[in-house]
Amino acid sequence: MMASDVAAYKEARAALIDEDRSFRRDRHSIPSSDEAKADRLVREIRAAEASSIWKQEYPSIPHPFPGMEFLTGREIIVKTQLFAILSKMPKGALLHAHLDATVNASFLLKIALKQPALHVRVPQRLTASNISSILPHFRALPQNEFSNAPSLTDMSYEAETWVSLQNARGNFDISLGGPEEFDKWVIGSMMINPKEAYDTHNTIAKIWEKFISTFMVSTGLIRFAPIFPEYIREFFKTSIEDGISYIEARINFLYKHMVGIDGQENIPHRDWLLMFDDVLKEVKAEMKAQGREDEFIGARIIYTTIRFITPEELDWYLEDCIALKKEFPHLIAGFDLVGNENELKPLIDYIEPLLRFRERQKEEGLDIPFIFHAGETLGDGSVADMNLYDAILLGTKRIGHGYSLVKHPKLIDTCREKGIALEVCPISNEILRLTSSTLMHPLPILLNNGVPVALCSDDPAVFGNMGLTFDFFQVLVSSEITGLSTLSKLARDSLEHSTLDGEEKRRAITAWEKQWAKFIEEFLREHDRSTCLVA
Amino acid sequence: MMASDVAAYKEARAALIDEDRSFRRDRHSIPSSDEAKADRLVREIRAAEASSIWKQEYPSIPHPFPGMEFLTGREIIVKTQLFAILSKMPKGALLHAHLDATVNASFLLKIALKQPALHVRVPQRLTASNISSILPHFRALPQNEFSNAPSLTDMSYEAETWVSLQNARGNFDISLGGPEEFDKWVIGSMMINPKEAYDTHNTIAKIWEKFISTFMVSTGLIRFAPIFPEYIREFFKTSIEDGISYIEARINFLYKHMVGIDGQENIPHRDWLLMFDDVLKEVKAEMKAQGREDEFIGARIIYTTIRFITPEELDWYLEDCIALKKEFPHLIAGFDLVGNENELKPLIDYIEPLLRFRERQKEEGLDIPFIFHAGETLGDGSVADMNLYDAILLGTKRIGHGYSLVKHPKLIDTCREKGIALEVCPISNEILRLTSSTLMHPLPILLNNGVPVALCSDDPAVFGNMGLTFDFFQVLVSSEITGLSTLSKLARDSLEHSTLDGEEKRRAITAWEKQWAKFIEEFLREHDRSTCLVA
Structure with a gap:
């Protein structure tokens, strides 16, 4: 055997790897030399921390490893250099978060105590x-x-x-x-603790019981007119501090009224949107006054109700959504049905009202895209898994979770070809026991298949993954392919697949690009001083 | 909206589902009406047991569910009607089992005590x-x-x-x-217990330490000339009782000698094969004498050594393998390198001897296919994950585990198109902590992508999944798509992708088809009597 055989083999190998990764969305962008340098440094830091900080013994953590169970690993994560780096990264849009679970529970209690x-x-x-x-x-x-x-x-x-x-x-x-x-x-x-997630409630069915109970508690505080705007304000501000520049929040409109200052349940959905709009304007004005308007493009609302209502009841909500869209076209971004897909009604049960909704939009000259939760399940051919077919056939703009999409070769192709992005929530999926660690998460399958992905936090107040830094962290340490350029593409894709249109979207992306360049520049400057720590 | 809209929607939906599943290998066979009936009945039994036996409370099992952790769920599994049914199913070939871990530890101790x-x-x-x-x-x-x-x-x-x-x-x-x-x-x-798998050693690195230790113990008993044939005989007989009709066993040839009756380490590899051949002939003769020759076609050996040796050392083993193939062409089925891929040498490190091995076969006029372990990992772009590229480029006939194959769109296509089967070991993967339950296992992704799959037990003596019934059980209860026709295709594919050739293979498949028809017939007869239990 000749040396040339080995050389030929290695050439064929490189070509195969390249072909295998050719769908990846982070393959097509050519990073600046600064970004390429930063990417290399981040990989070095990751490798160094994997064999230092993650190999240490911790009295309260039986088996630390990068990508481990978030609720147990959190205290290690926050000590890493990688976490400090990512906390400064401009994250783009947060496209999947349930408003009721976006603000730190201790903050919520603090403002509640003033009432x-x-x-x-x-x-x-x-x-x-x-x-x-x-x-x-x-x-x-x-x-x-x-x-x-x-x-x-x-x-x-x-x-x-x-x-x-x-x-x-x-x-x-x-x-x-x-x-x-x-x-x-x-x-x-109002939160899930490690013992619940990994011991007493360590199945999907059991952890969902605990999960739902947190909302039953917090709703009594949040759905109160004097609290609601303060809650939203805190959500916006902490998101901005984490580098999130645009938000599409899912609001649960199941209850038709919120409790007013007079203690009566009499504040209709329209007033919720007025409050949302006021806070939005105020925060934007504040950012502008600080010369930081690029850091916050805005926020919109995905109208949601819960998938245990009857198809007849859904008609009311769809008309309500249409009425709100007419009055607040800049706020209503889409429509969704939420709740545990494994136990509640599948989309197909609502097919008549959902098809009618599309017709009604045509009549009214409106565009309210579906942005459906679908496939948040380990089922294979179960009703929850089958929701993916309906979400896609109904023309969903994005898919919330889509955890089981990876089982469906045709649907993967459709998502890639039609640009249907997945709102992937790694920490949520792990705590809700779809996966035991980020290492088992199907995200790498989606990325290698070129499906657009936006990383999301889902219910950070319940899980403790405030902002997007924790989710980006878990993703970065769980794959040797993923690097800074991958995270950059994920952040950019979150804006690209938002419901922002033409001019707004261009502005949002341009603003993010500026933030990104600044982030890389500051990282390199900061890092030059600390090279010795890594080497 | 008109009823016809809903009808049109449902038609499009059916077409999409059909297209999405069009790669499935169980789609192309048209089951007999008996098999279709049996398939329906099995689905009914599965659904009934999911809501009866799996919803009960068990004092020692905190959260039972179908597909749960095998070591904890085992005692429930053996009580199910589904398990009794599958234990009678003809399984086809066992293509991935390490000989050293194929016989019940208590049996091994029993025969050892006679020495x-x-x-x-x-x-x-x-x-x-x-x-x-x-x-x-x-x-x-x-x-x-x-x-x-x-x-x-x-x-x-x-x-x-x-x-x-x-x-x-x-x-x-x-x-x-x-x-x-x-x-x-x-x-x-010599076994892994639930506390180790799910508590004290609940990471891939830790459970592998325990796993390896079981081999260090058992090797002292098995690698002894008076024990070795008895061990193999028991392996064959218990496999046959479980419905396995053909075996390709991986034997670890790392040690160059076995201990002889005289207590000296002096029995070379050639004698191991002679012993194997003797037992094989004896068991086949015995089956023939009982008129059961269709139930056991035979057994062959995949030559393995461990991926911590140097490339220079590998040359010795490759030549040893060639010498054995020349003397026992009917026994040597292929070549593999084994051990923890996350920590030992990747295939690429051995590229020179492996390429040379192919040349040497040409010179000798031999055919010893590679049947490589590859991708038994949660890594994404890690060396263990990258082994998949090398296994495929080196022309592997099948892939042992290939757990991370699902991340590789191009390699999935290659496996489907070239008919490279995956030896999938669901229970092994779960106990070795690649997945937390069979529900999270990537098998459905492989099936929906039309990758040929053979279910295997890997190391049943260590895991307690003797035979193939347990692995088939876990697969059947973890998917609503999978039914008896899927299991039938998996069993048939195990023979189809064995190293048996032309006439032998035809005979093996024909024999299996007869067994299968008998199994269906007996199941239907038995079931008619017990319909009341299900309804």
Whole structure:
């Protein structure tokens, strides 16, 4: 055998690898020399940290590895140099987040405590032995119903009696840990902890029960007119700080009213949008005043309701969505149905109202794209998996999750060819037990097949993955192909596949490109000083 | 909207589903009406058991579900009607099993106890506190070295002193549980238990440490000339009882000699094959005498060594393989390199000897196909993942595992077009922590892409998935698309993609078809009596 045989083999090998990766969307952009240099440095840092920080022993973490279970690995992640780098990266758009789960639970509690109208009740007096299994029920009451009950822990507490939030906290029994433990109890009821995700609720069905329960708790605080705008403002601001420049938030319009300042459930959807619009204008103005308008292009709303309603009930929501779109054309970005696909109604059950919705839009001269959740499942040929066929046939603009898309060769081709982007939520998928670590996530299959992808956080308030840095981090450390250029393409694709149109989209992308160039430049400058840490 | 719109939609939907599944290899066979009926019944039983037996509470199983972790779910699986049905199914060929891990550990211990030459030693006296962390080291000794040491638990035991296996068992201290606990200790050292897989060793790196350790233990018993034929005989017989009609076993030829009856390490590879051939002839004759020759077509050997040797050392093994092929052309089926791909040498490191091997075969007029392990990894672009490119470029006939193949669109097409079958080992992959349950396994992606697949057990003695029934079971309950016709295609494909040639292969398939028809017939007869159980 001659050396030329080996050379010929290696040439054929390089050609095969190249062909295999030819669909990748990060193959077609030629990075600047600065970006190529930054990409190399990031790979070096990743490799160095994989064999240093991820190989150490941690008392509370039995088996650390890059891409590990997020809720256990989080405390390591935040200590890495890679995380610090990514936190400064311009992320593009956040296209898949449920508004009700976008703001830090402790912030929500803090603003709620300023509202004397907010009350809390429980089905039995809280004690040391029952506190871990009892959830708070929150609601704003009319002033004439304000409660004098002293606390949830008082011997005199009667089941389901309202206690003002401020009293419930202030008088939380010292034997249970006092106000500090009250906070932990409330915050814990709105989040998933590692023991739940990886032990007591370690199946898809069980973790969804816990997941849903967090919304039942937080809705009592968020769906209150004085809280709602503050909540949205915090969401926008923390997103901007994380490098997110545009948002399409899913809002759950299932409840037809929000509770007003008077404690009555009387604020219709139209007013929700007015509040959203006001906060949006205010934050944009503030950014402009700081000369940072490029960092926040804006935000829109994907109208959602839950897939347990009847097809007849869906008609009402579709008409409601049409009415809102007519009044707020700049705010309504699309329509979706949400909830656990494994247990609720499949899209095909709603086919009549959904087809009618398209007709109605034509009549009204509107364009409200479907942006459906579909295939958020491990099922193979299950109704949840089959939702993908309907989402695509109904012309969905993007797919929420699409976790099971990788099983469908024809649908993969369709997504690539028609530019149907997937809103991929790696940390959400892992915590909701579709995958055990980011290493098992099907994202590399999508990328190698050239399916456009936007990384998303889904429900960061519940999962603790605020912003997009954590999701980008998990993706970056879970693949040796993925580099800074891949993340750049993911960020750009999030804007490319937003519902922004012509001029707006061009502006958003141009602004992001400027941020990106600045990010690379600052990274290289910063890194030159710290080369010794890596080498 | 008109009813005709809905009808048109549903027609388009059916066409899309059909197109999406058009690569499936189970789409092209038209089942007999009996098979179609059996397929429907099996689906009914599966659905009934999913909502009965899998929804019950089990004291020792926190969260049962179909397709769950095998080591925890096993005790439920064996109680199902579906398992009883599949245990009678003709499985076709077993194409991926490492001989050293194919026979029940308790059987191995039983036959070992009949050999006075077999001895055992440990690095320190066994006590209640150290027994769970100490592994036995077995070896046959020459008669003049037979030991009189009383036991491993005796106060007088000196570290690393040999004790005869019979004494070690008979005198195992009663405070440690006596002979029964000795058996448990030895058997446990050759298997992976649920606590190890799902708790203490719950990462790929850690479980591989435990996995490798089981081979270090069992090799001392198996690699002994009086044991080896008995071991192979049991492997063949239990495989036949499970419905396996043909076997290609991977034998590890790393050690150049086996220990002979005289306690000397002096039995060369040639003699291993003679023993294999003798047992094979004997078992075939026995089956023929029983009029069951259709149930066992035969067995062949895939020559393997371990991917930690140097390229220079590999040359020796390749020449050894060629010599054995010349003498036993009917036994040597192919060549492979085994071991943890994530940590050992990639195929590309051996490219020179491997290319030379092809040349040498041409010179010798031989055909020894590569049947490489490749892509048994969660890596994306890692060396283990990249092994897939080399396996395919080197012309591998099949791929062992190919777990990461689904990330490679071009390689998937190549496997479909060239008929490169994947040896898929669902339970092995789950226990070795590539996937957390069969639900997350990429098999459905392979099937929908039309990649030929043979289900395999890999190392059933270590995992407890003896035969192929367990692997077929896990696959059947993890997908709503998969039915009896899919399993039939998988079984047939295992023969189709074996190294059997022309006439032999035809005979094997014809024999299997007869068995299959009988299986369907008996299933339908049996089932008619028990319809009430399902309905």
